Amino acid sequence: MYALDGVVWRAPDTQENREHFGCQRNHANHQSPFPLVRMACLLDARARLLIDASLDAYDTSEYTLAQRLWPQMPPDSLVIVDKGFYSAGLLWPLQHRQGRHWLIPARAGLKGEVVQTYGSGDVRLRMKVSPQARKKDPELPLTWEVRAITRELDGKPKTLFTSLADAARYQADEIFALYHERWEIELAYGEMKTDMLGQAMTLRSQQPEGVKQELWATFLMYNLIRLEITRIADEAKVQPCRISFITALRYIVDEWMWSSGSSTPGAIPAKLKAMRQNIRRFVLPPRRPDRRYPREVRMTKTHYPIKKNAAQA
Structure with a gap:
């Protein structure tokens, strides 16, 4: 059981770091106040141990970083990722070329053709592969099939896509219950940034x-x-x-x-x-199964300029 997600680290504001890692650009003339390092980590979700990490410049796609980490997963393992990683170009090769499995929340508005129904809220869908993905990887098929499991969560329907297509072996409710383990990687990032580094603004x-x-x-x-x-x-x-x-x-x-x-x-x-x-002596009590917290909308970012690029100032 693995979890994979991206994370960004702030580096000290030096010319060397800006040239190597780059930074976030709000618009043509302004940049973020710190150089940023893009990273993706692969985590053993049960032991919360880091298996591997891939880092690069800020402009590097998280897809690229994730592809570098796929070979570290053993055969017949399962990786849980956020919906931002939904891509046939990323997930289809992981399943069909490397023999690994994946679990991901469905993006809003995604639709597919129902190929088979396993039970209530449990179907197999045929999804189209985008022309952009096939241009990058011509070996991708025109369509691919995913298993879609829909259950009610906090009073709203939530759908997960997975490559675990064997309904007799992998029960829908058990698969749906696994998704919460993706948050283990968020807790790991918190332990590193908050507890180990003391909430330091930058490296x-x-x-x-x-x-x-x-x-x-x-x-x-x-x-x-x-x-x-x-x-x-x-x-x-x-x-x-x-x-x-x-x-x-x-x-x-x-x-x-x-x-x-x-x-x-x-x-x-x-x-x-x-x-x-x-x-x-400091063993924590078991987690409450009914522990739920509503999502909060982050505050709007400031519209004031942050920092001008030295070359354009």
Whole structure:
């Protein structure tokens, strides 16, 4: 069970970073105040461990970054993505060339021809492949088939598309219940940006290679903490998401600092065992199944100019 989504990081405002990564352009003469790094990450949704990441300039499409990560998925695995990744050029090869499966919310207004009905709110649709997608990949077929599962959520119908077409093996209600696990990657981004980096406005490195090194170091640190959480969860016989990340982060950082200055390396295993026992005391209660929060509309962005491009100022 995997989740994939994009994320943007702010880099320090240096000429080198702007030239390498680029930035968001509001209109012809204005740019965002910071250079931006575009990234997509592939996450083990159950353990919340990062499998791999792909980063590039801000103008790089998230589709391109996602395609680089597909080979990291093992055969017969399932990846959950947001509706922004809906594309036959992206999902059809993942299913038919690489033998992986996907789950995605349906975009509003998408329609297809019903090929087969499995049950109430559970059908197989034949969808058209856009000419733009076939121009980029001539081997794509004219049409492709997806399974569409519709259920009521918060009083409104919601439809998911998936490649799990075997209705006898993959029950519709079970598939629909899986989609909420996509939010694990949003929680992972929050743990990195908020808990680990302390809500820092930007990264610290002044050069592009330093920015990349800093990001990979952040992911490595995150995975080391998550790996330790997974081991603690195994000992406590709970799911990894039941272990408090903030508590584990603080304990592990403290122990690493102590171990780095310790003159008695033989004491480290005992300290590690004690640390795991302490963190086990902070097992979170199970998530409430009826936990729901209404969506909120983000505030309108300012219409004032942000920053002029130095070359055009």
